[in-house]
Amino acid sequence: MDYHKQIEQIHYYAINPERVKPNKESEEYSYDKFKYDFTTKEPDETITLQGKKVEIFREGNYILTTKEIGDRDLLKEVWATGTILDGNSSGRFFRDSLSGRYEVDGYGVLYKVYGIGDDNRDYRYFTGPKKKGATKGKYYQGVPNDVLNGKITSREKPISGFIDVYEDMAGDFGNIRHEGGVEFRSGKKPEKLLKKIISTFSKEGDIVLDFFGGSGTTAATSMKMNRRFISVEQMDYIETKTLKRLENVISGDNTGISNDVNWEGGGSFVYVELMEKNIGFLKEVMSANSMTELQEIFNRMFETVDFNFRVNLDEVRNTIWQSPIDHQKRTLVKIIDKNQLYYNYSEIDDINVRDLISDTDYAFNQSFYAERGE
Numbered sequence: 001m002d003y004h005k006q007i008e009q010i011h012y013y014a015i016n017p018e019r020v021k022p023n024k025e026s027e028e029y030s031y032d033k034f035k036y037d038f039t040t041k042e043p044d045e046t047i048t049l050q051g052k053k054v055e056i057f058r059e060g061n062y063i064l065t066t067k068e069i070g071d072r073d074l075l076k077e078v079w080a081t082g083t084i085l086d087g088n089s090s091g092r093f094f095r096d097s098l099s100g101r102y103e104v105d106g107y108g109v110l111y112k113v114y115g116i117g118d119d120n121r122d123y124r125y126f127t128g129p130k131k132k133g134a135t136k137g138k139y140y141q142g143v144p145n146d147v148l149n150g151k152i153t154s155r156e157k158p159i160s161g162f163i164d165v166y167e168d169m170a171g172d173f174g175n176i177r178h179e180g181g182v183e184f185r186s187g188k189k190p191e192k193l194l195k196k197i198i199s200t201f202s203k204e205g206d207i208v209l210d211f212f213g214g215s216g217t218t219a220a221t222s223m224k225m226n227r228r229f230i231s232v233e234q235m236d237y238i239e240t241k242t243l244k245r246l247e248n249v250i251s252g253d254n255t256g257i258s259n260d261v262n263w264e265g266g267g268s269f270v271y272v273e274l275m276e277k278n279i280g281f282l283k284e285v286m287s288a289n290s291m292t293e294l295q296e297i298f299n300r301m302f303e304t305v306d307f308n309f310r311v312n313l314d315e316v317r318n319t320i321w322q323s324p325i326d327h328q329k330r331t332l333v334k335i336i337d338k339n340q341l342y343y344n345y346s347e348i349d350d351i352n353v354r355d356l357i358s359d360t361d362y363a364f365n366q367s368f369y370a371e372r373g374e
Contacts, residue, residue, distance in 0.1 A: 010197070012201075020201065022159050022200045022201055023199065023200055023201070023202075023203065024156040024157055024158070024159065025156070025157045026154045026155065026156055026157065027154060027155060027157050028153065028154050029147050029152065029153060029154055029155050030070070031070040031071055031072050031074075031143065032070040033070060033076045033077075034070045034071060034072065034074045034075060034076045034142070034143055035066055035067040035068070035069065035070045035071065035074050035075075035076075036064065036065065036066055036067075036074055036075045036076070036077050036140055037064075037065050037067075037074050037075055038062055038063065038064055038065070038075075038110065038125055038140070039062065039063045039065065040055075040057050040061065040062045040063075040110070040112070041057070041061045041062065042061070043055035043056055043057055043061070043112070044056050044057060044058045044061055045105075049093075049097040049098075049113070050093065050096070050097055052093075052113055052114055052115050052116060053113075053114040053115070054111055054112065054113050054114070055111070055112040055114075056105055056109060056110075056111060057109065057110040057111075057112065058105070058106065058108070058109055058110075059107075059108040059109075061110075062110045072143050072147075072148065073142075073143075074142075075125070075140040075141060075142055076140065076141055076142075076143075077138055077140055078090070078138060078139050078140070078141060079136060079137075079138055080094040080095070080098075080099075080126070080136065080137045080138055080139055081136050089116060089117075090116060090117065090124055090126075090139045090141065091139075093113065093116060093126075094126055094137055094139060098111060098126055098128060098137060099135070099137070101128060102128045102129050102135075105128065107128065107129055107130055107131055107132060107134070108127075108128070108130050108131070109127070109128045110125060110126070110127055111125070111126040111127070111128070112124075112125055113125075113126060117141060117142065118144050118145055118146075119141060119142030119143055119144055119145060119148075120142060120143075120145055120148055121142050124139055124140065124141060125139065125140040126138070126139045126140075127139075127140075159200060169190055169192055169193060172190035172191075172192050172193070173190060176188050176189075176190055178255055179191060179217070179255045179256045180215065180216060180217065180220055180245040180248060180249075180253060180255060180256065181244070181245065181248040181253060181255070182215055182216070182240070182241050182244050182245045182248075184214060184215035184241055187214060187215075188214070188215045188217065189217050190217075190256065191217055191220065191221045191224070191255075191256030191257045192256070192257055192260075194217055194218055194221040194222075195221055195225065195257045195260070195261075198218075198221060198222060198225055198227060199225065202227055204225070204226040204227065205226070205227070205228065206227055206228065207227070207228045207229065207230060208222040208227050208228070208229045208230075209229070209230045209232075210229065210230070210231045210232065211232045212232070212233070213231040213232055213233030213238065213242045214233065214241070214242070215241050215242065215245060216231065216241060216242040216243075216244075216245035216246055217245075217256075218231065219231040219242065219245075219246055219269075220245050220246060220248075220249045220253070220256065221256065221257060223246065223249050223250075223267050223269070224249065224256070224257055224258060224261050224263045225257075225261060229269075243271060246269055249263075249265070249267065250265055250266060250267050250268065250269075251265055252264055252265030253265075272364075274342040274343075275342055275343040275356075275357070275361075276341070276342060276343075277306070277340050277341060277342050277343045278305055278306055278336050278337060278338070278340045278341045278342075279341040279342060281297060281300075281301050281305050281332075281336060282333060282336055282341065284297050285297055285329055285332045285333055285336075286329065286333070288329065290325070291321065291325055291328065294325070294328050294329065294332065295321070297332070298320075298332060301332075301336075305336060305337075306336075306337040306339075306340040307335050307336065307337055308334070308335050308336065308337050308338075309337075311334070311335040313335070316331060316335060320332075345365060345369055348362065348365055
């Protein structure tokens with residue numbers, strides 16, 4: 001195999017990306033990369049570019065010195081390429097004024113540009129490409145003034161790539177079946193991966209929403225990280241997978257990230273189910289084994305079910321029982337209104353619905369929606 005097989009992707013979406021700021025770790029500002037400086041003779045030429053004085057030094061008229069240890073009085077080397085060309089004033093100056101000047105000034109040229117930069121020098125050094133065929137250049141910046149005067153003592157570390165995280169998780173993916181005390185043969189992710197995502201974009205007490213609860217990895221990781229969570233699952237295995245895993249977490253599950261976060265158990269969650277409406281008939285139709293059963297279900301459907309308004313019910317009545325049972329099932333499934341599979345909260349005080357709800361469930365719904373709205 002020539003290339004690594006890509007099997008997973010992570011996409012991030014936000015309604016307003018400007019309001020979603022990832023949590024970054026800070027590190028003490030380092031001078032390690034500041035280890036360059038120049039010694040120059042008289043400039044070969046002095047010109048003006050973008051209103052700035054520019055001294056030109058050709059090869060032999062300057063010396064670049066590199067120190068082994070960085071220092072606050074030295075310079076850092078930056079390639080003027082890619083996003084740098086748009087990201088700051090030095091990059092833009094190189095892009096707009098210096099990127100093609102090797103055709104005029106030759107190769108291996110040093111440019112000393114005055115009136116640019118945020119360090120304690122009133123100039124910034126730029127170099128063009130060194131040899132024929134090359135097109136890229138560099139600039140050399142000093143330690144920012146805000147660092148030198150103590151206003152800034154640390155800097156935020158960029159978020160590490162998730163590809164690196166995946167490589168660190170080879171063992172976690174390999175032993176995934178052991179996490180949480182539940183097996184899930186398709187799509188189960190390590191808690192370590194969810195920890196990376198959740199810690200990057202949330203803080204303790206935030207709500208994490210997972211529309212595909214599955215084996216409960218997101219919910220379990222959220223609980224261990226002191227996040228609130230909403231986990232949604234429509235499959236029948238929710239009680240043997242998702243719920244079971246959360247119960248294990250409360251009991252002190254020691255797999256996944258438990259050691260990393262010193263998890264000892266505790267916590268709680270509320271489990272609720274949507275109140276079935278048309279979905280009940282849908283399940284009955286799918287599990288029926290005879291035409292007699294289907295006819296009985298069909299008759300009961302006329303008492304309470306919401307039908308698809310596009311369906312001609314008289315035509316269905318007159319033709320459905322002349323077809324094979326599989327066709328009868330498909331027809332009954334088709335005529336059920338799929339937008340009414342469950343009861344809406346707005347129906348809770350309807351006299352025909354209220355009689356179906358226990359006082360406990362009624363009180364819970366009133367409490368739940370009173371705080372969050374419909």
